[in-house]
Amino acid sequence: MQLLDGKFASEKIKLEIAAEAAEFTAQTGRKPHLLAILVGNDGGSETYVASKMKNCEKVGFESSLVRYDTDVTEEELIQKIREINADAGVDGMIVQLPLPKHIDPEKITDAIDYRKDVDGFHPVNLGRMMRNQPCFIPATPYGILLMLQAYGIDTTGKHCVVVGRSNIVGSPMSILMARNANPGNCTVTLTHSKTTNLKEMVLQGDIVIAAIGRKNFVTADMVKPGAIIIDVGINRETSETTKSGYKLYGDVDFENVAPLASWITPVPGGVGLMTIVGLLKNTLASAKKEIYQ
Ligand SMILES: Nc1nc(=O)c2c([nH]1)NC[C@@H]1CN(c3ccc(C(=O)N[C@@H](CCC(=O)O)C(=O)O)cc3)C=[N+]21
Incomplete structure (x- = not known):
């Protein structure tokens, strides 16, 4: 038996991401930027989002965390997503799942601009994946x-x-x-x-x-x-x-x-x-406009 070691593989790929991010920053004067939205304070979600933010820092990305209480409305959340869609300084956006029961996760996913959907959950990205076209893979x-x-x-x-x-x-x-x-x-x-x-x-x-x-x-x-x-x-x-x-x-x-x-x-x-590495790679590809112009 041989171990598929996520620590080893992720650290190796993160070195490559960091080198590419540094090059991007030298050329553009800004860092690739991932923004996460976290609703409520589910224990698992807190850990994963914290890890995503920490890893952004490690590879030379900018990261932002937008938090809401569990009672936030769907409308408020979608309003915020629209704001971030229009913000040229944000390359990738994720809304951490699971969401509270009164919020429809598909409505939220659909509201994200597919060009910033680095989770790869948007119907455009899923459809393009089915057709083997460039897209953000989940x-x-x-x-x-x-x-x-x-x-x-x-x-x-x-x-x-x-x-x-x-x-x-x-x-x-x-x-x-x-x-x-x-x-x-x-x-x-x-x-x-x-x-x-x-x-x-x-x-x-x-x-x-x-x-x-x-x-x-x-x-x-x-x-x-x-x-x-x-x-x-x-x-x-x-x-x-x-x-x-x-x-x-x-x-x-x-x-x-x-x-x-x-x-x-x-x-x-x-x-x-490795999930975190997938997310970082999608964010970098978004910043470099490798998938969408
Ligand atoms: N919009 C959205 N995108 C996601 O990508 C997403 C999500 N929602 N909701 C939940 C799942 C789960 N997920 C993990 C990420 C990192 C670890 C991770 O780093 N795990 C460490 C240990 C973490 C610990 O100690 O709890 C490990 O396996 O070694 C695990 C799970 C991302 N998800």
Whole structure:
């Protein structure tokens, strides 16, 4: 078993991003700028947004955080998004999910100018991804592609089984792994909570991408020996033995699956760190107008 080390891969790519950001700043006199909107104070969201901001600083980006209380209205939020759409000093904008129940996340996503949608959630970016046109790829799927690339893993001809069909991970991941590219060129099976013979399906995977949001969902009896295992899960449980007060669990039973796998991502220290790299790369591409003019 070999570890797909998100710490190692993300640090390596961040050095490249920092060099490109420095060049951009030398040429334009400004830094690439990512703005995040955070509503409420969900523990996970606080951690991830703080990490995004810190990583911006690390690679020489400007970052801004706009905060709202949980009771902010949809209209107020959309008004702010429109303001930021019009602000030429902002290259990328994200609205951290999940949002409070009274706010429709699709309305919010649709309000973001697709040219600043570095999360890649806007219908224009999703549609362009389907057509294999230049676009912002959703940060987590993008991070997974970068991870496979960093370790030189050839995915061509392999059977990739994706577990979970969310709009932000499972669905886009299945499209990206099937397309004519490397990473890509896979035969893809997209499974989910209503798949009847899930164990048999996952057992066929040369590559398994677990993104179903349930702790230790993928167990050793479901994994073909030699498979490549990508764990997208970030299931938090409170813990009295850790300094942070919580412990993270993946969607994969790492302890029992790792000995079977050829490659496997840990949680923490795997896909989460690459998600941030995907976001930074999209923001840089936006600043450099590599995707949209
Ligand atoms: N609009 C939006 N865009 C997102 O990209 C988005 C989102 N909403 N909502 C939630 C998910 C989740 N996500 C993570 C980012 C970093 C880590 C990360 O850095 N994880 C560290 C550990 C972090 C910890 O200790 O909690 C690791 O896995 O090693 C994890 C998860 C981004 N998401």
